[in-house]
Amino acid sequence: MADPHPPLAESIAAGIAHEVRNPLNALQINLGILEQELSEIVPDRASHVFEVVAKIARELRSLDDFVTEFLRFARPPRLSLETVAMRSLLADLTTFIGPECGRKGVSLSLVVEGEPEAVEADGFQLKHAVLNLVLNALQATPSGGTIVIGVRGDAHELAVEVRDTGEGMTGDVLPRAFDAFFTTREGGTGLGLPITRRIVEAHGGTVAMRSREGEGTVATIWLPVGPRAR
Numbered sequence: 718m719a720d721p722h723p724p725l726a727e728s729i730a731a732g733i734a735h736e737v738r739n740p741l742n743a744l745q746i747n748l749g750i751l752e753q754e755l756s757e758i759v760p761d762r763a764s765h766v767f768e769v770v771a772k773i774a775r776e777l778r779s780l781d782d783f784v785t786e787f788l789r790f791a792r793p794p795r796l797s798l799e800t801v802a803m804r805s806l807l808a809d810l811t812t813f814i815g816p817e818c819g820r821k822g823v824s825l826s827l828v829v830e831g832e833p834e835a836v837e838a839d840g841f842q843l844k845h846a847v848l849n850l851v852l853n854a855l856q857a858t859p860s861g862g863t864i865v866i867g868v869r870g871d872a873h874e875l876a877v878e879v880r881d882t883g884e885g886m887t888g889d890v891l892p893r894a895f896d897a898f899f900t901t902r903e904g905g906t907g908l909g910l911p912i913t914r915r916i917v918e919a920h921g922g923t924v925a926m927r928s929r930e931g932e933g934t935v936a937t938i939w940l941p942v943g944p945r946a947r
């Protein structure tokens with residue numbers, strides 16, 4: 718039965734979706750109209766006023782991205798289950814994020830051990846969960862470093878590992894890394910790992926990280942294989 722009193726985070730999420738996202742979208746649309754009308758009265762595209770418009774547009778986009786990420790965090794993930802072959806999901810992900818790693822001079826590879834079983838999962842959300850780990854790895858790894866996505870499994874469990882040779886975490890950062898809004902990055906939201914954890918736990922799995930300062934980090938997702946217990 719539906720909970721008549723949704724948890725606080727969900728009510729806040731609904732409020733934000735309505736009270737923040739709608740006006741934000743209206744602002745973006747109206748800024749587009751303003752820019753178009755301006756260009757009819759100010760013929761010089763190099764004019765300062767267009768820089769101001771572009772700056773407002775960038776700020777609105779970054780606010781919009783934050784709201785999207787916050788909602789992803791605050792709303793419980795609703796899973797749309799399908800049979801997911803982890804090998805091809807991770808291959809897609811590697812193809813998607815590989816160029817960005819290449820631009821930074823970081824090598825990205827995928828290592829599949831054996832023939833991991835397919836899982837009943839929401840492929841889109843699971844990909845997002847792993848992507849957050851890879852993005853963190855990329856942000857922490859300087860040029861010349863490596864990121865390896867590994868997957869292995871048996872009849873009961875599947876493990877997806879993201880291993881980087883980046884800066885690692887100090888003993889006071891590691892225990893807080895999964896806390897909502899905890900970030901050490903300028904411009905970070907601190908929501909990537911909490912979102913990953915929510916998605917993984919919604920699949921009946923777990924996620925953990927180990928790290929050594931100056932040497933690198935390993936993040937591992939474990940997922941149950943076979944008929945879902947719930």
Ligand SMILES: Nc1ncnc2c1ncn2[C@@H]1O[C@H](COP(=O)(O)OP(=O)(O)O)[C@@H](O)[C@H]1O
Nearest residue numbers: 853854857894900901902905906907909910934
């Ligand atoms: N692979 C990693 N290497 C080093 N530090 C990491 C790594 N992954 C996460 N962290 C730390 O955990 C913090 C929280 O990560 P996250 O929840 O994704 O938020 P954000 O990426 O917005 O900072 C990061 O700011 C960073 O300090």
Ligand SMILES: [Mg+2]
Nearest residue numbers: 849853909910
């Ligand atoms: Mg992150």
